[in-house]
Amino acid sequence: MDDGVRRTREWSPASPSLVVRRPRRTVSRRPHRDWDPSSRSPSFAARDHGPKPSEVYGFVGSITTVIATAVYLAWAYTPEPCLRSLGVTYYPSKYWALAVPSFVIVALALSMVIYMGLNFLATPPPTSFGTIFDENSRERVAFSPAMEEERPIEPISDISIVQVNSVMFGDT
Template sequence: MDDGVRNTREWSPPPPASPSLVVRSPRQTVSRLRTRRTHRDWDPSLGRPSFAARDHGPKPSEVYGFVGSITTVIATAVYLAWAYTPEPCLRSLGITYVPSKYWALAVPSFVIVAVALSMVIYIGLNFLATPPPTSFSTMFDENSRERMAFSPAMEEERPIEPILDIGVVQINNLMFGDT
């Protein structure tokens, strides 16, 4: 491309101050980012930037996060206003139908109990799925292999041993000695 048509400026990091590592605080990093010149992928004298150089607006995830946070704050404010404002005050504002104040305590209590019970049920299901300690499936499975016998005649062509489990007898010998 012609240098007159496209004026690109590439950012290069500043040379290190010394051969040792430079540690900067977050404040210094933010101030450097604010004072850094913007990178332009187009020549301002030619008019509009190319499609690739234009800003395409906020990402949808940013918008959804912003809308979700605002919705949560508004829903919490409405809930607290409903829960703590006396009914005569609500009627004076023109709000004639509101759910019973019983639900202001019942719904959060129900949610807390449901979460606690779901954790207890999940742990219980894991205990039910685990074999008992006396089962051989706690020591052996379909991937268990015993160590291959090695013959000294194969010294030069000895293959790499596959991944295998250490036997219970060998572990007991290593941990507790010969018993």
């Protein structure tokens, strides 16, 4: 018998989890655990099972939002005699049902306009050289052909405005 074939037949896997079996006879590699709550530590349950706090907060927040919206709409659209017959005697004026959402929408719109205006004030005008050059601008370094062998990659630099104009508008 060939030496390689003998080695293949004599070889046995180091671990039974590496043995390939037919799908019907596959055995789980995980050991069976007793799921008795008294047998595990409290940190095991918190670490491996259960929802994350962010998921719980998101769920509670969404439920709270739905309930608050329903209460708001009930307060806004239910007539005052019906509220009094249900036993609700203290509630804000119906004026605020329209005033608060209007105020919030106008405040958001104005804050966007003010934010854009502040950005325009902080930007230099288009004719300023500050839009072309700043403290991080780098001029192209001209080096001699003798240095090309030592520096195969050209150093990082900005393209000059003259080159940009000649490419975009042509040489005139």
